[in-house]
Amino acid sequence: MDNRLLQEIDLTQLPVHIAIIMDGNGRWAKKQGLSRIYGHQNGVTSIRDIVKFCAEIGVKYLTLYAFSTENWARPKHEVKKLMSLLEEYLVKELPTFIENNIRFKTIGLIDGLPPVVQDRIKENIERTTNNTGLTLNLALNYSGRSEISDSIRRIAVDVHNGSLRPEDIDESTISGYLFTSGMPDPDLLIRTSGEMRISNFLLWQISYTELWITDVLWPEFRREHLVDAIKAYQSRERRFGKV
Ligand code: FPP
Numbered sequence: 001m002d003n004r005l006l007q008e009i010d011l012t013q014l015p016v017h018i019a020i021i022m023d024g025n026g027r028w029a030k031k032q033g034l035s036r037i038y039g040h041q042n043g044v045t046s047i048r049d050i051v052k053f054c055a056e057i058g059v060k061y062l063t064l065y066a067f068s069t070e071n072w073a074r075p076k077h078e079v080k081k082l083m084s085l086l087e088e089y090l091v092k093e094l095p096t097f098i099e100n101n102i103r104f105k106t107i108g109l110i111d112g113l114p115p116v117v118q119d120r121i122k123e124n125i126e127r128t129t130n131n132t133g134l135t136l137n138l139a140l141n142y143s144g145r146s147e148i149s150d151s152i153r154r155i156a157v158d159v160h161n162g163s164l165r166p167e168d169i170d171e172s173t174i175s176g177y178l179f180t181s182g183m184p185d186p187d188l189l190i191r192t193s194g195e196m197r198i199s200n201f202l203l204w205q206i207s208y209t210e211l212w213i214t215d216v217l218w219p220e221f222r223r224e225h226l227v228d229a230i231k232a233y234q235s236r237e238r239r240f241g242k243v
Contacts, residue, residue: 005223006057009230015187017061018054018226019209021201022046024193024217031217037081042219044089048096053223055100055134061183062136063107065201069143083114086140090120094127101133107179108142109150137183144203151177180205188233190226192218208240 022043029039047064054062066086072079097104104124111118121140154177158164164173175181185205191197194215198206212229214221 002223005227008227009057010234011057013234014057014059015210015230015233016059017063017184017186017188018059018229019063019065019186019189019202019206020050021065021189021191021199022218022221023191023195023199025219027193028217028219036078039219040082040085044085046218046221047089048093049222050226051093051102051134051136052096052100053226054136055102059134061186062134063139063180063183063186063202064137065139065142065199067108067140067142068200069109069141069146070200072141083117087114087117087120090117090124094124097124097128097131097136101131102128103131103133103135104128105135105137106140107137107147108140109146110140112141135183137180139201142179143200144198145200147179148204150179174204178204185209188212188229190214190229192216192221208238210236210238 025039025043026036027039028042029036032038050064051062067082071082074082096102106121106125110121113121117140151174155164155169155173159166180202185207186202186209189202189206189209189211191211191213194213196213202209210233212232214225214229216225
């Protein structure tokens with residue numbers, strides 16, 4: 001590990017949960033005169049570096065926006081390629097997850113993914129369920145609004161069957177029905193490629209999350225950029241609405 005890089009941040013004050021909107025694969029590919037697919041392939045290299053680094057330094061949760069419910073509207077061949085990259089990633093990375101004590105999880109409507117991808121997801125979750133290091137949480141077929149709708153539907157069912165009383169519903173009840181149930185809210189949300197948008201990501205969970213946006217395109221994003229983001233986070237004073 002690069003010690004110089006580590007000296008730039010306070011390892012005792014790391015964000016517990018980092019979330020990333022990985023954007024700019026297409027633009028990166030276009031800049032090199034290549035197809036968008038090539039950008040996604042190189043995006044996977046960035047994922048590998050960031051996951052490994054987070055596991056090494058002791059970040060507890062990393063949530064990556066890998067495929068949104070809106071992404072189905074992309075050209076068919078691009079969606080197909082993203083799904084096959086995902087399948088390949090899950091197969092290839094499982095040994096790394098096991099070696100590095102990484103627990104694999106997902107958020108999103110997993111039933112809507114191709115069955116082969118669902119099988120790989122199940123396998124990765126099962127085989128890493130007792131790991132205690134980094135939790136890598138991939139957002140797949142995910143959007144914040146669909147997550148909230150899904151949880152309201154399940155809350156309604158539980159009210160209807162009598163296991164939940166409407167007067168007992170509070171913020172923690174709602175958090176408990178979201179896909180992120182049991183995880184702390186993100187402390188830091190990073191977005192690459194300069195866009196100033198949330199894009200339907202973790203809408204409930206980011207109420208007090210610190211935002212950090214960089215012009216770096218996702219395929220070029222590496223651990224040194226993450227260190228910059230953590231440095232910025234550590235220089236901020238978080239007030240959570242208080243003075
Ligand atoms: C956005 O770039 C990127 C995504 C669609 C999500 C991230 C996907 C990957 C990094 C690759 C596959 C993921 C896994 C886990 C194997 P964009 O295409 O929207 O870029 P643009 O805005 O420049 O067009």
